[in-house]
Amino acid sequence: MTFTETILKWYEAYGRDLPWRRTRDPYAVWLSEIILQQTRIAQGTAYWERFMERFPDVQSLAAASEDEVLRLWEGLGYYSRARNLHAAARQIVALGTFPDTLEGIRALKGIGDYTAAAIGSIAFGLRAAVVDGNVYRVLSRHFGIDTPIGTTAAAKQFGALAQSLLPPDRAGDFNQGMMDFGALQCTPRSPACLTCPLSASCRALESGRVESLPVKKAGPAVTERYFTYIYLRCGGETAIRKRPSGDIWQGLWEPLLLEHDGTAPEWPAWTSEGTLTPLRLGVKHVLTHRILHADFYLFVTGKRPPLPEGFRWIPESGLDNYAKPRLFELLLDELF
Ligand code: SF4
Structure with missing residues (x-):
């Protein structure tokens, strides 16, 4: 045959x-x-x-x-x-x-x-x-x-x-x-x-080469990125924005992201005007050629802080209507 x-x-x-x-x-x-x-x-x-x-x-x-x-x-x-x-x-x-x-x-x-x-x-x-x-x-x-x-x-x-x-x-x-x-x-x-x-x-x-075949070419280097997410809560509402093009998760929605070099994020001054609580730290999320290290925080405030352009305030109960990356889902699992 x-x-x-x-x-x-x-x-x-x-x-x-x-x-x-x-x-x-x-x-x-x-x-x-x-x-x-x-x-x-x-x-x-x-x-x-x-x-x-x-x-x-x-x-x-x-x-x-x-x-x-x-x-x-x-x-x-x-x-x-x-x-x-x-x-x-x-x-x-x-x-x-x-x-x-x-x-x-x-x-x-x-x-x-x-x-x-x-x-x-x-x-x-x-x-x-x-x-x-x-x-x-x-x-x-x-x-x-x-x-x-x-x-x-x-x-x-x-x-x-x-x-x-x-x-x-x-x-x-x-x-x-x-x-x-x-x-x-x-x-x-x-x-x-x-x-x-x-x-x-x-x-x-x-020829005894079952273990050594196929031969693989060395893969590209893995990059590591460090994300700190702040979930904002103000009077039953939260703020999210759509991720821009040219990066991972284009078009998906996420809370405020502070990306940093692995040491510490630059906290906005307004974080002193409310309660900032860590939800979960040291989350590791692996993508192709990328490892994301993420920390999740909850920020509760009585006054909407000034946010960068593109943020939208929505009722927390309406979050289901937005497509989200896996990391944001994990944050919500911690929160609710
Ligand atoms: S399983 Fe694969 S390696 Fe083993 S004999 Fe069959 S073709 Fe060869």
Whole structure:
């Protein structure tokens, strides 16, 4: 049996039963691919179901406000995905139908080569290989390739290899089979080589390199940022502002933020005219390439302090109506 046939057979027997795999509706497939771009399947499934229930088709998603889409997305992180999803829904509605070519799918906001290949192959049977971390791992081990992942050379080499392995039909099944095989059989640590249907032809197994493949390129440095949040309370109201563009969490709402260098924030003079109480200190929040260290404070006052431009006073009971970053959610958990 060839490599391709083995993957397809394995997928029939052990592929994961996921709700979006029971349909070929491109909208449902697209939604799952965007949600799963940076999210694990266990968490992503609940969000996919929630989105499909609230927005069963692309028209309803396109007709929603961006704020509503962001609210439904809350907790998934990487909010640019939600904004792109919303913008792409409007593109699709303007086109009149979901694009069914790779170029057409690639032209939608928030879609790169990988996602276009996944949607195209799964929903339309296009012969386009997907190459994600799972696929890199399986190919690198099985074919004994040590080109460092994350380099242009690897993208070219693995992309061409994956493309050459695609079956003439069932490209979607093969792509999903490769991803599942990497996630369940040829796992990053302790792959199940003993029960692997590819073990007889696996170069890494043969040469004792299962642990050392794939080779990874050194990642970019991690930056650390220090946030002090002050939740203001004045007569049942609080002040929040929308985060500006050009930084994390664009378009989400947060309380007063004092960002500092890790020593201490510069407290505004007005903090002496009320009661400032620490809610929680030393919260660590990890994002891709960033570690945020946050302290949360509550400031209770009888008089609204002067705030920078962009702040809006709202009733505390209305906070649910605003999409918030995870850190603000954590602060509210401490408070209420
Ligand atoms: S034998 Fe082991 S390393 Fe090789 S493909 Fe199978 S699970 Fe992966």
